[in-house]
Amino acid sequence: MGFIIDATLIAFLALIAIAALRRKQLFGMVMLSGAFSLVAATLFVVLDAVDVAFTEAAVGAGISTVLALATLSLVPAEEKPHSIAIVPAVLALATGLLLSVAVSDLPEFGAADAPIHNHVAPEFIIGSEEKIGVPNVVTSVLASYRGYDTLGETVVVFTAAIAVLLIIGGWTRRETEITESTEDDHAG
């Protein structure tokens, strides 16, 4: 049963990705990328990573789509015609091939003796209950054990927003000039 669900979801992901690549209209592409995120979120739920699924659904399918749609109103409706780029295509295929070969070296999914489950994870799982008293281990790792990383992430979000606002936020001299000149038109 689990295999059928996984296979269906991954097939959906591949189909959506191919459909998005073959589209010329940017609107359709944005919608398909939102659908891709939603299916990916479902896949995370199947993997029991509900926090990641939540983020993927809210950020990937929700806000990213809205921001992309807002961008669409500034650009032409269709993609520019272009030929297939050979070098990037070969590089992407080669990387994909290498990764699929590497998958065979991974420990079995969910195996209790996998190295990743025996390093710091037991300490986090026990400590989350005893030292922090938070039932959701993801929250205790994110906010307490790895508080530095989350501070870094927040600063990244902050910095990115400041950069975007400086570029297109509208706090420019040119805008005041335009507003004044149009106001003059109405007066005249």
Add this chain to the structure above:
Amino acid sequence: MQDDPVIRVIAKVLIPTMMLFALYVQFHGDYGPGGGFQAGVIFAAAFILNATVFGFNRGRHVWPARLNLMAITLGVLLYGGTGVATMVLGENFLSYNALSDDPIAGQHLGILLVEFGVGLTVAAVMVALFFAFAGRVSHVRLLNKTRAHEKAQAEAKGTAND
């Protein structure tokens, strides 16, 4: 979209529900899935829905640009400030145990504060980005209008000189 009564009514029901759900995700993150990032995005979605349905200006009126910038900074300051507070109380940076006599209560308080900081920054950033893009549209339209007007004026001047 302001003229469609169906969209208006549904938006008015949805917006407060979304905000309430965002607060639930924010403060229930200790016990269920969720936390600052997700809550911030959901909270921002409520403001974005408001701006899409009721128009850019009314949306901006609810959350003015200055307040928006302050919220972005305040979230990061709250997070960093919690770390500095633990240092002042004699522990390492972001060691929440120092925030209370009971280490577990201190951890709870610390997690609550930093998650709220994350939520505040993420929500404000998302709203700011949306308004930056949406405002850009009117900016570009204004730019084109001005250029067309300048061109027309220059042409009128040319014919007058002839």
